[in-house]
Amino acid sequence: MKNIIILFLLLALKANFSLAKNNEIVLWNKTAADSGIIWDTLYRALEITKDDYGEYQLITSTAMEQDRALRELANSRIDLAHFIATEKREQQATAVRIPILQGLYGYRLCLIKEGNQEKFTGISSKQQWIEKNITISQHHNWPDTKILESNGITVKTTFKRDLLFQQLSMNRFDCFARGINEINSELSNHPSLGLAIEKNIVIHYPFPLFFFVNPKKPLLAERLQLGLTRLNRSGVTELLFEFYFLELINELDLKDRKFIELQNPTLSQQTINALKAPSTRFKTKYFPDSKNKN
Numbered sequence: 001m002k003n004i005i006i007l008f009l010l011l012a013l014k015a016n017f018s019l020a021k022n023n024e025i026v027l028w029n030k031t032a033a034d035s036g037i038i039w040d041t042l043y044r045a046l047e048i049t050k051d052d053y054g055e056y057q058l059i060t061s062t063a064m065e066q067d068r069a070l071r072e073l074a075n076s077r078i079d080l081a082h083f084i085a086t087e088k089r090e091q092q093a094t095a096v097r098i099p100i101l102q103g104l105y106g107y108r109l110c111l112i113k114e115g116n117q118e119k120f121t122g123i124s125s126k127q128q129w130i131e132k133n134i135t136i137s138q139h140h141n142w143p144d145t146k147i148l149e150s151n152g153i154t155v156k157t158t159f160k161r162d163l164l165f166q167q168l169s170m171n172r173f174d175c176f177a178r179g180i181n182e183i184n185s186e187l188s189n190h191p192s193l194g195l196a197i198e199k200n201i202v203i204h205y206p207f208p209l210f211f212f213v214n215p216k217k218p219l220l221a222e223r224l225q226l227g228l229t230r231l232n233r234s235g236v237t238e239l240l241f242e243f244y245f246l247e248l249i250n251e252l253d254l255k256d257r258k259f260i261e262l263q264n265p266t267l268s269q270q271t272i273n274a275l276k277a278p279s280t281r282f283k284t285k286y287f288p289d290s291k292n293k294n
Helices: 002-023 029-033 037-047 066-074 087-092 126-131 143-150 161-169 183-188 218-234 236-251 269-286
Strands: 024-027 057-060 080-084 094-096 107-113 136-139 155-158 176-179 195-197 201-204 209-213 258-261 291-293
Touching (some): 024 080, 029 057, 107 161, 161 176, 183 195
Antiparallel strands (some): 080 209, 094 209, 107 201
């Protein structure tokens, strides 16, 4: 009888351990460390689906850069991360095709060297940008590089992100294109380099930020899809977006800028289809009077 009881307890412990393991979600450390809308959205999407999928435990991965995080995700050593979507990345892991920032990340402003604003005067189209040979710099491994080059933009690249700010300060190129959500903080983080935000232009290309999931965890991808859909339908997604970004959009006077539209050849057809409705809603609501020219 004693042996039966011990066996029962061991089986119960094993079952509980297995359940705990199944509920663990290993997050890329940079997803876990986010203190803004990415973390806020992820947490709410998981919480709103607890009745459907149960409890969960979030575990932070060891520190790693984006390239390694993609490999670890593809190899099932981490479970969830956030990346800009490309067709190649969607072949490595499961994309949850609901944009976290409602498309804002694809609206880019230029950090420039102070005193260089005149270079951008009179530019209102991609062709004028190309004719004036305005150069942009990006990290060699970022999806932006291929997007800009495919649109005929002259791009100068480097292997180290921090060098981009220093090289801009030395006039090695004209523009370091940054997301609306990051440009103010990056400017304030480099006060001694003599940088400024260009005043007249927004560069736009479809550039969705998605959650990506370990391909061996389809239920987790399904859970996030359901959670994000519920947040959208309830209006929470829009409230979160405006809490984090509406003041910034107004402060930067985006609606009064010239919008230069670029194509993004790195997207999968599934993602292009998924973005049509949310992109139209986003542009109609936040940039209704913008003049978008090719």
